[in-house]
Amino acid sequence: MKNNKKILLLVMTLILLVAMPLVATSIYDSSTDLYKQTAEPFEGTSVRSMGMGGAGIGITGYYDSFLLNPANLGAGNLKISLPAVTLTVFNPNAILKSGAIDDLQSGDENATISAAQKFLGTIGTDYGDVMTTDLSMVLGLGSFGFGLQAQERLMSYKTGADTTSTNLIAQVTVAATAGLGFRIQAIPEYLSIDLGVSGKFIYKMFLQAQSASTITDMLADDNADPADTYLNGTPIVAGYAFPVDFGVNLNMPLGFTASAVLKNYNGAYSMSTYQSINNWSEEVLGSAIAGETADSSSFTSEDFTIDAGWQLNAGLTWAPKIGSLLKPIFAFDVVDITSLADLSGDELKTGIYENARLGASLRILSIVDLRYGLRSGYQSFGVGLDLLIFHLDAAYYIQEYGAQLGDKPIDAVSLRFSLLSR
Template identity: 25%
Template sequence: MIRRPDSLKTFLQAGALAGLCALALLQAPKQAIAGPSGVAGTALFQQFPLLYQGVLVEGMGGAFTAVADDSNAPFYNPAGLDNIQSSSFQILNISADISYPSLYPTLYNGVSGAGNNNQNYINAFSSVAGQSLYARVGDYSNYTTHDFAIGLLSNNQMLGVANASPTTTNLGSLAALSDSGVVISGAYGFFNHHLQVGGTLMGLYQMFENIPSLSKTQASALSSTLSDNLSYGFGLVGNLGAIYHFDLPLNPTLGASILNVGTANFGNAGSLPQLINAGVGIDPDIGFGRLLADIDYVDVTNYLYYTGDSLWLHTRFGVQYQFPEILTVSAGLYEGYPTFGVGIDLWAVEVNASYYTEEASPVPGLNPDHIVSLQVAFGWM
């Protein structure tokens, strides 16, 4: 049981967390003025701004800022490493996301027989007009223990969007992002672990592909089009986070994180803008298993134009229940859409699956992109 801090410690703890939030908010004017460009201006980044998405986290609505407590913490809130009380070594940790139902079969069948006919291309893209296709595959092999994590990351994602009114000069858009490199993360608990702070440093090689208006000519020679539009570069990415545990019923927590601190630059591959998230969670002692709940407000400084002024698009909510052995189940709300997740941990093999929906427009409910995710990890968990 965590001891209740005295009044001086409470003041210092609250001040430290407030200082982190103040540091984050000082960046707001710069972000509000700068318009998104490069990677940041693509629908891919606007909808999927994280360098790595945890499948279990997706199942609980993507809400993790105030309750981070596993190997996903370096990417959401590295302070959560201080909540981990055991060690795990995931030698291979593969995960994948895909839109469902996929527009790919319909589009492929239409384009494969299009020949060099302009109208055939227009008809093929018109059959999926306005629809999105998201796909991701990645591996985060890592060693994670109390207050420390190190791993090798490879995360590859793409988003294709068919134009609502396809023409020969604008059939749709395509963006892809690939990141690979080393991840090192650490955390520390102060005042008997009431206040936790953490940081992540990533050295990543990034490849970026962006075709905002795919023409019929480009689509008919897609391989060379992709090669001509590829850019790449190396950059350093930093994340900072803090979590505060209150001595109150239900064990409430308050969390804040700054992702891509100070903006991460990858040269010709563009840059990743700084994003700020905040959350409130609970971790009650229920006597059998473990229950977590969290509600996040993401993109506090409103950098992502997709979130706009919509409270729904800023909000993540989730609940996760971990049985004493093997099974974990979760549910939540992601941008107003329901999410579900399930995980099975057999010590040497871990399998997680989730379902969530990404809003593919700045208007909630207008263009839902349903996504299924699967993760399979081998090692010692």
């Protein structure tokens, strides 16, 4: 029985680490590096864009086009995506090479312990992501677009080489986006201008960072009720923001489009700390999720803001019309242009290289999309399949998490399934 309890403890530890951290280890401190990734502007996972190196702010005709650039609503397309589910796993190569999956498939109880250790060993130092899950519903009716998104993101921050230095932060974000766009025919049949604006209501909440040891200690305590600890012993940080995006497309002859997007204007989050999930639920929703709420008289709530600032992106898209059988698209974007303003010489060249996004896609028979991209020199590959009302998108790509290119590239695989429009 003792050995079985140890095995069960390790299995539960692995599951909780992958799915959702449970026990807080410290009060939120915005002056530390630990929570740096939680301040990033919310962006739902676009598998299509990731397969094209992150490029495509000027590409119209897809369910997420107006989410990347509200000016794309000027094209007046009808798009309905109900619903869409996206799963992203990071470090897939390292996980496969570690042998963790083989250990799990073996069915041996002792192998489960080895699988957990190998999986944790794939998480590198400094910042990273472990996995994300996205749910979305999008409706595009001519010049109007509306989208609902929810994302669970499990982030990592590791201070050393040992697995005990791994900190995991679970974040849940929900967003409602409404956009409006229209087209101005400047020179009929030669030049048109698309203008668009979108506003979002975003609510973000994340549990405080924890390590595997805190979960193990909690589960090892026979006198502790995990459910009670989860609801009443897990401090969280939660808050909201109302960012606005502005976009413009200049549509030119031969299928060329020049685009510019101002992202995350007024994107500051008003955040508050809560003693537990139950306390948050009682204060925000009016009632506790389950059981009695813990006494919060000794807990001092903190209010603060998180602001990543606004960002200006620009791009050039070429969608030549060569027939109905093949539909190619080429896109070149440069993100966060303002960060390049004070650079010159070699630093400017490096900055442009790091911020550049280059992508291409080829649609065949309106059934298959083949995609390729370059992001800061890292390659990406993607494919999209349209099967009646079912749509599947997949992408393999690499993102840089280090301070400099090459410091910490992390690969990822994203799969998206949806109904109706692509």
